[in-house]
Amino acid sequence: MLTLEWESEGLQTVGIVVIIFASLKLLHLLGLIDFSEDTVEDEMEMATVRHRPEALELLEAQSKFTKKELQILYRGFKNECPSGVVNEETFKEIYSQFFPQGDSTTYAHFLFNAFDTDHNGSVSFEDFVMGLSILLRGTVQEKLNWAFNLYDINKDGYITKEEMLDIMKAIYDMMGKCTYPVLKEDAPRQHVETFFQKMDKNKDGVVTIDEFIESCQKDENIMRSMQLFENVI
Amino acid sequence: MAAGVAAWLPFARAAAIGWMPVANCPMPLAPTEKNKRQDELIILNVSGRRFQTWRTTLERYPDTLLGSTEKEFFFNEDTKEYFFDRDPEVFRCILNFYRTGKLHYPRYECISAYDEELAFYGILPEIIGDCCYEEYKDRKRENAERLMDDNDSENNQEGSMPSLSFRQTMWRAFENPHTSTLALVFYYVTGFFIAVSVITNVVETVPCGTVPGNKELPCGERYAVAFFCLDTACVMIFTVEYLLRLFAAPSRYRFIRSVMSIIDVVAIMPYYIGLVMTNNEDVSGAFVTLRVFRVFRIFKFSRHSQGLRILGYTLKSCASELGFLLFSLTMAIIIFATVMFYAEKGSSASKFTSIPASFWYTIVTMTTLGYGDMVPKTIAGKIFGSICSLSGVLVIALPVPVIVSNFSRIYHQNQRADKRRAQKKARLARIRVAKTGSSNAYLHSKRNGLLNEALELTGSTEDEQHMAKGTSLIESQHHHLLHCLEKTTNHEFIDEQLFEQNCMESSMQNYPSSRSPSLSSHHGLTTSCCSRRNKKTTHLPNSSVPATRLRSMQELSTIHIQCSEQPSLTTSRSSLNMKSDDGLRPNCKTAQITTAIISIPTPPALTPEGENRPPPSSPGHSTNISTTTTSNIVKVSAL
Numbered sequence: 001m002l003t004l005e006w007e008s009e010g011l012q013t014v015g016i017v018v019i020i021f022a023s024l025k026l027l028h029l030l031g032l033i034d035f036s037e038d039t040v041e042d043e044m045e046m047a048t049v050r051h052r053p054e055a056l057e058l059l060e061a062q063s064k065f066t067k068k069e070l071q072i073l074y075r076g077f078k079n080e081c082p083s084g085v086v087n088e089e090t091f092k093e094i095y096s097q098f099f100p101q102g103d104s105t106t107y108a109h110f111l112f113n114a115f116d117t118d119h120n121g122s123v124s125f126e127d128f129v130m131g132l133s134i135l136l137r138g139t140v141q142e143k144l145n146w147a148f149n150l151y152d153i154n155k156d157g158y159i160t161k162e163e164m165l166d167i168m169k170a171i172y173d174m175m176g177k178c179t180y181p182v183l184k185e186d187a188p189r190q191h192v193e194t195f196f197q198k199m200d201k202n203k204d205g206v207v208t209i210d211e212f213i214e215s216c217q218k219d220e221n222i223m224r225s226m227q228l229f230e231n232v233i
Numbered sequence: 234m235a236a237g238v239a240a241w242l243p244f245a246r247a248a249a250i251g252w253m254p255v256a257n258c259p260m261p262l263a264p265t266e267k268n269k270r271q272d273e274l275i276i277l278n279v280s281g282r283r284f285q286t287w288r289t290t291l292e293r294y295p296d297t298l299l300g301s302t303e304k305e306f307f308f309n310e311d312t313k314e315y316f317f318d319r320d321p322e323v324f325r326c327i328l329n330f331y332r333t334g335k336l337h338y339p340r341y342e343c344i345s346a347y348d349e350e351l352a353f354y355g356i357l358p359e360i361i362g363d364c365c366y367e368e369y370k371d372r373k374r375e376n377a378e379r380l381m382d383d384n385d386s387e388n389n390q391e392g393s394m395p396s397l398s399f400r401q402t403m404w405r406a407f408e409n410p411h412t413s414t415l416a417l418v419f420y421y422v423t424g425f426f427i428a429v430s431v432i433t434n435v436v437e438t439v440p441c442g443t444v445p446g447n448k449e450l451p452c453g454e455r456y457a458v459a460f461f462c463l464d465t466a467c468v469m470i471f472t473v474e475y476l477l478r479l480f481a482a483p484s485r486y487r488f489i490r491s492v493m494s495i496i497d498v499v500a501i502m503p504y505y506i507g508l509v510m511t512n513n514e515d516v517s518g519a520f521v522t523l524r525v526f527r528v529f530r531i532f533k534f535s536r537h538s539q540g541l542r543i544l545g546y547t548l549k550s551c552a553s554e555l556g557f558l559l560f561s562l563t564m565a566i567i568i569f570a571t572v573m574f575y576a577e578k579g580s581s582a583s584k585f586t587s588i589p590a591s592f593w594y595t596i597v598t599m600t601t602l603g604y605g606d607m608v609p610k611t612i613a614g615k616i617f618g619s620i621c622s623l624s625g626v627l628v629i630a631l632p633v634p635v636i637v638s639n640f641s642r643i644y645h646q647n648q649r650a651d652k653r654r655a656q657k658k659a660r661l662a663r664i665r666v667a668k669t670g671s672s673n674a675y676l677h678s679k680r681n682g683l684l685n686e687a688l689e690l691t692g693s694t695e696d697e698q699h700m701a702k703g704t705s706l707i708e709s710q711h712h713h714l715l716h717c718l719e720k721t722t723n724h725e726f727i728d729e730q731l732f733e734q735n736c737m738e739s740s741m742q743n744y745p746s747s748r749s750p751s752l753s754s755h756h757g758l759t760t761s762c763c764s765r766r767n768k769k770t771t772h773l774p775n776s777s778v779p780a781t782r783l784r785s786m787q788e789l790s791t792i793h794i795q796c797s798e799q800p801s802l803t804t805s806r807s808s809l810n811m812k813s814d815d816g817l818r819p820n821c822k823t824a825q826i827t828t829a830i831i832s833i834p835t836p837p838a839l840t841p842e843g844e845n846r847p848p849p850s851s852p853g854h855s856t857n858i859s860t861t862t863t864s865n866i867v868k869v870s871a872l
Contacts, residue, residue: 008579013613016572098245100668111248135247150251172722178732179724203599216254221661225260229246
């Protein structure tokens with residue numbers, strides 16, 4: 001008699017215990033309960049990168065800037081990025097401050113890739129100086145080379161219409177919405193067509209570096225505008 | 234534009250070479266640095282402590298004391314340094330503002346001293362960075378409240394009050410009983426009657442005395458008349474009070490909706506309903522229930538007690554926390570009730586007849602009450618019952634202190650969240666203003682810049698100096714950069730309102746086929762609103778004219794510059810007086826460019842005072858001007 005009762009009760013108890021543990025496990029699975037301790041830090045501290053640039057003399061030899069110019073450049077650079085390198089986010093932020101009306105993130109992305117010559121995701125002061133050295137003190141050939149490199153997104157040596165369209169859209173994005181005359185949807189595309197008509201000599205749908213340099217050298221406006229920023233520093 | 238970012242401007246300009254091969258039209262000339270001098274260190278001596286910085290660092294903010302020529306007043310010739318007889322501690326923060334572009338507020342500083350220093354150096358407190366802005370605002374508000382309190386107590390002591398209307402005095406008397414003795418009397422009388430009414434309600438139900446027939450009568454039925462009279466008196470007082478408050482309330486609608494007035498109404502309603510209703514058997518049941526609402530009179534005490542009000546408010550603000558506690562308790566109750574039910578199912582004569590019936594056991598056990606009317610009999614039931622009571626202790630005892638501290642934390646947090654939200658709007662507005670400010674600065678100086686070139690052509694020099702006054706080199710370089718972008722894409726920057734008007738106009742209007750008739754017909758409108766700060770739609774017809782040329786995406790080889798009235802850039806108010814035509818025509822050397830943006834809201838830093846003058850109202854002389862202007866169209870080849 002007693003054993004019968006205990007049996008039924010025992011079974012019931014076991015059943016109930018099983019149900020409880022199962023429900024607890026279910027809650028744990030759902031993430032409502034956490035049994036383990038919080039040992040894993042969710043936020044990995046960003047490894048603060050401290051980058052020290054090469055010596056002043058070395059940079060002076062490599063670039064076409066004087067010591068004083070390099071000093072001024074570095075002071076501005078370090079002021080904005082105390083860690084010594086610029087990552088893409090910071091770059092985009094800085095660049096967007098110059099173009100408040102539009103969205104300059106896409107163009108800043110392309111620009112970042114153009115400056116980040118070793119493609120390590122950050123622009124150090126050396127990259128910065130080398131880029132500026134070409135842009136401000138280089139020969140026209142070098143500048144055009146740099147521009148070609150900017151347009152050639154996948155760096156395969158050819159500018160296709162799609163790449164140019166991306167670049168063009170990025171530039172037009174920087175204008176923003178409130179322009180005069182009103183920006184039409186196909187304005188970038190039309191611009192790309194004009195560009196290709198001018199640059200693509202053999203009409204094969206891509207622009208190579210030679211075609212690019214040749215066409216640019218023929219255009220007076222472009223040649224003149226290349227000299228525009230000589231006295232920036 | 235932040236100061237630190239100004240250091241990146243050369244980089245952004247160099248990167249603009251990337252636009253050059255793409256552009257179809259020639260780029261504008263770069264601004265030259267007229268007096269490019271070597272950057273020099275300047276020494277700032279603040280009460281003996283010497284700070285040194287580059288001159289260009291200070292020149293980043295030309296509208297402050299240190300950035301402008303105002304600091305020359307403090308130049309000490311003998312020691313060749315700038316001497317300021319001010320606090321050096323605060324100066325540290327101010328100099329850091331020039332260096333980093335962020336103004337910080339040190340917590341140990343007194344708020345009024347800091348404000349004075351900021352005012353001295355010509356820095357607006359709104360520039361304080363987000364990290365310190367909240368603290369600054371808090372301190373400022375505390376200070377303001379303290380000053381206000383001081384002023385109030387002064388006023389009260391003086392006793393001089395402006396004459397208020399009878400209604401306003403009544404409302405003041407109701408809200409602050411301390412203002413006059415009458416108000417105080419009223420306050421105490423109502424308090425007394427509330428107490429009387431509540432006590433009456435309570436005593437009514439006490440059985441007092443027996444009546445032959447072994448029935449204990451409650452006092453309410455024994456002394457029915459007396460209680461009725463008391464009730465009537467109380468209700469009359471409450472009604473009169475409610476009506477008086479309703480009369481005196483500044484906003485009756487809001488008063489009716491307020492909690493206190495609802496309590497008042499609920500408190501006196503049962504009496505009136507009871508008067509109206511007859512002694513019907515069916516209805517009297519409901520009537521009895523209505524009498525329960527008389528207990529709400531006790532809430533009327535909350536007008537008299539500050540503590541009750543605070544408690545009510547904190548409960549309201551902690552509602553979410555309480556709700557969560559309730560939810561977790563409900564979860565636990567349901568779980569344990571289910572467990573207990575199934576555990577006790579086997580035993581005979583078990584009180585746990587259903588799961589809802591087990592709720593009562595669970596609640597009683599978890600709150601450690603333990604009435605004992607329901608007890609488990611099986612082993613499993615007892616095991617789970619003990620688990621239930623143990624967890625009950627935890628579930629209930631733990632959150633209570635947490636809730637108590639949550640009260641204060643959530644209370645403050647709510648206030649801080651509201652503050653932050655309010656500040657967020659202000660912050661976003663500031664950012665927006667800064668953005669529009671910089672783009673407006675560009676639009677404004679673009680006009681100035683083109684004006685400048687036209688002026689150079691026509692040879693008048695006095696306006697040039699006014700133009701050059703406002704823009705620093707960095708600004709002109711930035712504007713040149715934006716100008717290059719415009720040239721690259723063959724589109725121009727305009728401000729939002731013009732853009733919207735353009736959109737509306739273009740949807741309504743067709744482009745005029747011939748240029749000249751539209752020009753002359755719209756000329757009057759343009760010139761009549763010569764103040765380019767007016768964002769009127771009358772500029773639009775004129776702007777649609779060159780639109781036909783621009784929309785063809787040709788190279789801008791020529792820019793038509795038309796003579797019009799004197800632009801309001803000179804500060805002399807006499808020239809702005811539009812009464813005389815004669816005063817205008819000789820001044821018509823300066824140009825207004827039709828292709829450029831015509832009306833721009835001016836940024837505050839750059840505008841001289843006499844900007845927003847009313848447009849000349851008479852159309853008469855505008856036609857005169859139009860006749861002269863059509864003959865003065867100057868074609869300028871693109872730069």
